[in-house]
Amino acid sequence: MNKMIIEGNKKLTGEIKISGAKNSAVALVPAALLSDEGAIIENIPNISDIAALKDILNLLGATIEETNGVLAIETKNSFNKEIPEAMAKKLRASYYFMGALLGKYKEVDIYFPGGCSIGERPINLHLKGFELLGAKIEERENHFNIKADELIGNKIYLDMASVGATINIMLAAVKAKGETIIENAAKEPEIVNVATFLNNMGANIKGAGTNEIRITGVDYLKRGYIEVIPDRIEAGTYIIAGALKGDNLKISNIIPLHVESLIYKLHEMNIPLEVHEDHLIISENKNMKATSVKVQVFPGFPTDLQQPMTTLLALAKGTSFVEETIYENRFQNVQYLNEMGSSIKINNRTIEIKGVDKLIGKEVYATDLRAGACLVLAGLVAEGTTKINSIEHVLRGYENIIEKLTNVGANIKMEDSNE
Ligand code: EPU
Numbered sequence: 001m002n003k004m005i006i007e008g009n010k011k012l013t014g015e016i017k018i019s020g021a022k023n024s025a026v027a028l029v030p031a032a033l034l035s036d037e038g039a040i041i042e043n044i045p046n047i048s049d050i051a052a053l054k055d056i057l058n059l060l061g062a063t064i065e066e067t068n069g070v071l072a073i074e075t076k077n078s079f080n081k082e083i084p085e086a087m088a089k090k091l092r093a094s095y096y097f098m099g100a101l102l103g104k105y106k107e108v109d110i111y112f113p114g115g116c117s118i119g120e121r122p123i124n125l126h127l128k129g130f131e132l133l134g135a136k137i138e139e140r141e142n143h144f145n146i147k148a149d150e151l152i153g154n155k156i157y158l159d160m161a162s163v164g165a166t167i168n169i170m171l172a173a174v175k176a177k178g179e180t181i182i183e184n185a186a187k188e189p190e191i192v193n194v195a196t197f198l199n200n201m202g203a204n205i206k207g208a209g210t211n212e213i214r215i216t217g218v219d220y221l222k223r224g225y226i227e228v229i230p231d232r233i234e235a236g237t238y239i240i241a242g243a244l245k246g247d248n249l250k251i252s253n254i255i256p257l258h259v260e261s262l263i264y265k266l267h268e269m270n271i272p273l274e275v276h277e278d279h280l281i282i283s284e285n286k287n288m289k290a291t292s293v294k295v296q297v298f299p300g301f302p303t304d305l306q307q308p309m310t311t312l313l314a315l316a317k318g319t320s321f322v323e324e325t326i327y328e329n330r331f332q333n334v335q336y337l338n339e340m341g342s343s344i345k346i347n348n349r350t351i352e353i354k355g356v357d358k359l360i361g362k363e364v365y366a367t368d369l370r371a372g373a374c375l376v377l378a379g380l381v382a383e384g385t386t387k388i389n390s391i392e393h394v395l396r397g398y399e400n401i402i403e404k405l406t407n408v409g410a411n412i413k414m415e416d417s418n419e
Contacts, residue, residue, distance in 0.1 A: 004391040004402075007411035008089030008361055010100035012242060014408040015250040018068070018235045019045040019399040020377050023304075024190040027167045028102040028197055028226055029053040029071070033062060034174060035201050038074040045069070045231065045399040050390070052090040055384035056083055058095060085142065091396070094101035095164060099171030102130060102146050112142040113238040116368035116393065117158035119327035129156045133176055141273060153178035153217060153225030161186040161211065161297050167194050171173035174203040176217040185213045187337050188298040189229055197226035232258035234398055236305040239263075239325045240312050240403070242282030243271045244381040249408060252279040265291055265309070269316060290318030290355055307333045307374035313353045315381065320353040331372035336364035339379050340386070354418035361386040366393045373398065380410055387415075 020043035030053065032039040044050060046069070054064055054071075060077040064071055080101055092115025102107035115121065127137055127146075132155075135148040137344040143283045143398045153176050158165055166186040171194075173180035185191070187209055195208030201224035243266055244248035256263065256275050262396050263280075266273050269288040274281045290313060295385040303326040313320040314337055331351055334344045340362050343354040361384030366372025372394035379386030388394075391414070394401065405412050 002359070002391050003398070003415045004379070004388040004394070005346040005413050005415050006376070006386045006388070008363070008379050008382040008384060008386060010245065010380070010409050010411055011243045012249045012380070012408045013247040015252055016238045016404050016408055017140065018238070018253045021045075021190060021193070021231035022047060022049060022233070023163070024063060024193040025050055025228045026091070027157065027190065027194045028228060029057065030093070030096035031171055031194055031197055032073045033057065033060065033075055033078060033097075033100045034104050034198070035221045035224050037223040038072070039197070039201070039226070041226055041228065042072070042384060043069055043228040045070050045228070046130070047395065047399050048399055049091045049093060049396045052087070052092045053093065056087050056094065056201070059083065066306060071407045073342060080105040080107060083111065085111040091115055092121070092164070093124060094209060096168060098102065098126060098130070098144070098146060099168035101149065102135060103151070103172045103175050106149070106151065107145070107147040109143070109145050109213065111144070111241065114195045118330045118368050121168070123164070125158050125160065125162050125165035126168045127380075129165060130172055132170055133169075133180065151176035153180040155181045155183065157183040158185065161188065163188050165214065166191055170195060170198065170213065170215060172207060173215040174198050174217065174221070175219065178217060180215040180217070180267050182213040183211070185211050186297060187211060189255070191234065193226065193229045197224055200224045200226060216399060230254050230258070233304040233393050235303065236262045236302070237308045237377070237398070238404070239266070239280065239282055239310050241377055241380055243286060243288070243312055244270070244282050244315070244377060246282045248281055248283055250279055250281050254279060256280065262298060262305060262309070266377050267299070269312075288312075288316045290316040290320040290353070292321040292417075294323045303327060303330065304370050306330060307370040309379055310334070310337065310344070310351065310353065311374050311381070312369050314344065314356060314359065316355045317321045318353070318355055321350055322353065323350045325349065332367040333374040336362070336375055337378055339364065340382055358383055360384055362389040363389070366390045369393045369397045376401070391410075
């Protein structure tokens, strides 16, 4: 177990370059398996979730070469095999092997995925989609056998616009017979990235990025190529760091449209911000105004930035409210933020934040990935030393976080701890 130690209250200036998106990359790597030849994926972030997926690809007989963030994956000799529980439980995105293996081999043996404990996180919509394509599912003690004699396109309505279910059904349907229509599909940019990759292999997917996706099945998928889009959540996290301590901090390699909901909020708070085509420049405003945030699916304010945003609102003048509409348990950061001096009350799915003048460094715990990001931001702005335990949660999603923050003036390091 590692700890992150931050000596806070240092100005942040210079440039932070954003890496490839975790939530795209974790779907693109399993999607590569669907190709009958292989694939090249560029701009892969070096994070532990990707390492866990590469282990699963290796288990399935695919070979992987990696040079400077480019993955060359060969799938000609890959085969179907049960994915053991320990591998599936390492991360949420192991569930994309359900769609990929079902699509390719018409059968998959796998266990319930892991991931941050931020709510119940069922996968019923993924399973419903597979069933509507003709698969039979046997579930016993967290183990799933999903099998189809034949996958046949169908109309699938999602009760919730789930990112995971939308991508998983796309993966299962690309080689199905006939047309699959996903209604109330999720519209997140990561879905477009995955659809572009599959189309590059020869799949026929239309409408990704809208709430109706149409997939006409094909028999063969050739070698694919894709570049992972910039990580809008990593970008948002460092943009918030700039709003807290930035002195003309440049956040580069971003797609501003993907972080627009955050940019609007920062304008409302009077944060000095210049938005350019692929970067932005941000500075702090000690008199920033409170505002309210309601989490929504894309293009609304992302749930994954709700906890990082709370650090900023904790220091704004006035009272802010944050409403989490997607996960039942995504406020575990609040206890630790309050120990650092914030004044936040939880009321069901909403928190009320009374702005304070400063935060003070403390020893805290990263309960999940974005709670950890919230505490890293708190540590950067706090007076004194912040020690964040269980920091491995953060390393699952933020590439080279120590180097990126050190380069712009933060005093931050990792320390081994035996807790
Ligand atoms: N849901 C269901 N049934 C399902 C699937 C989802 O009820 O079958 C519900 C969930 O319980 C939740 C909501 O729908 O309330 C959203 O779930 P979604 O499927 O969209 O989330 P996910 O696929 O599990 C991905 C990201 C999350 C991100 C969400 C929302 C990956 C691996 N994970 O999760 O990322 O919060 O979409 O954008 O892509 C993170 O990066 O910190 C993270 C948690």
